[in-house]
Amino acid sequence: MAFIELKGIDYHINKKNKKLNMLFENLNLAIEGNEFITIVGANGIGKTTLSKLIIGVLKPDKGQVLLENINIEDYKRYEIGRKIGYLFQNPEIQLFNAKIYEELMFAYEFGEGISDEVRKRYDTVIKDLSLEKAVNTPIKQLSQGEKQRVAIGTILMNNPKFIILDEPTVGLNQELIDDLRVILLKIYHKGIGVLLISHDNEFVKSLPTKVLTLSKGGRISV
Amino acid sequence: MFRDYDPRVKILIVMILTGVVVFDNNLVTQGLIVFLTFILAFIVGVNVINTLYKMRRFLTLLFSIIIIQSLFVQGGHRYLYIGAITLISEKGITLGIAYVFRVIVIIMSGAIISTSSMRNTMQGMVQLKLPYELALMTSIGVRFLPILMGEVRNTHVSMELRGIDVNELHIKRRLELIGRLFVPIVYSTLYRAKSLSESIDMRGYIIGEKRSSYYHLTLRKHDIALGVIVIIVALVILNRNYGGFI
């Protein structure tokens, strides 16, 4: 049993004219919980769509998505979020607070409360993401790279088993890309599975990842 | 009957319909305007059934608003009550229905306008001597609306994925959570607006500068006919209510 399984997925962009807009036809994919996997493919080929099918935000027209052997549609969104973290291409849209502490504690403030364990996790996350210097700066004023790291931080606070990143190198300069590489490796070495979506070949080549190519119709090749 | 109507006629229709339905608070007048809206939408080529189908979730929400509103607004006949607590009152239900009517007309108005291409609508606004800025803002708004809607959806999903069980929350905390959604939404709207205005400046575009165009819209007979009919029907409907000015 794989961590995530996609079985016989059909997906149409336009639900009315199905013939014309078949994005995926009989797409099959199995991802283990502890692997580092990268999906590459041309712009518009469906990488983002595929990742949103995995977290259940989009629903396949045929076939099913299984998370730990249970249909993704049987999960509540918050349950999925506790297992899989998702970094959107634009980190700004997933930040809701003024300061880093509030942002990372957000789910606990509104949920089970802030325990000693959570506080400890916060310290680790801040250290792992090298955000120590940024903690007193309003999030609004942080750089693009820092905002992205805060967004990754909010994901890590949930202690997920797996993390999906949609084109995280877009809009970053070389230095920030190098920082991101270090962070991804740290995450992976903690035993968290990673699904990276990217068309930045150089970045992908520098990582210890299995690379899958998504091509037309949802065909996946190694 | 079903031809291309001039965007200016559509603008006129929409201004009359929304004007009356927003400022008039007589339920019968509003109901007639809703009816007229559907007919006009059909005439200019809106797929009415399809639009209503797309709105169905929204309409459910609207009906819940009616019910909630009538809990707070009391007065008139009590239709449904438990002891001293009135659940549905005449005044509450009237206000609720008026609200739904307004929203329906506004949504159908959007559908009416969008049956013309943006190029044509802009040209129509310019020829109507509406401020050029207004035409530009409208066209940019329409262009960016889908992008913004996509970002709002992503923001919402990302909040759900934070792992908060919303159903466990007290209603007050839940509303607070919804309030937080506006932080990234407002931010990304402002951010888009800023980068857009920068890119407009970079191209040397000066808003409002006299622009010449070979393209010109001319009103044809059926345009004028529809415009006149709409004005007359609107006056008749209003006359019912305010009486005696025709």
Ligand SMILES: Nc1ncnc2c1ncn2[C@@H]1O[C@H](COP(=O)(O)OP(=O)(O)O)[C@@H](O)[C@H]1O
């Ligand atoms: N909301 C949408 N409406 C219509 N088409 C869409 C929408 N989202 C994506 N698409 C289309 O689906 C295809 C796949 O998009 P996407 O998954 O974003 O590709 P990628 O991430 O590989 O660039 C593209 O052709 C895109 O135009």
Ligand SMILES: [Mg+2]
């Ligand atoms: Mg994409």
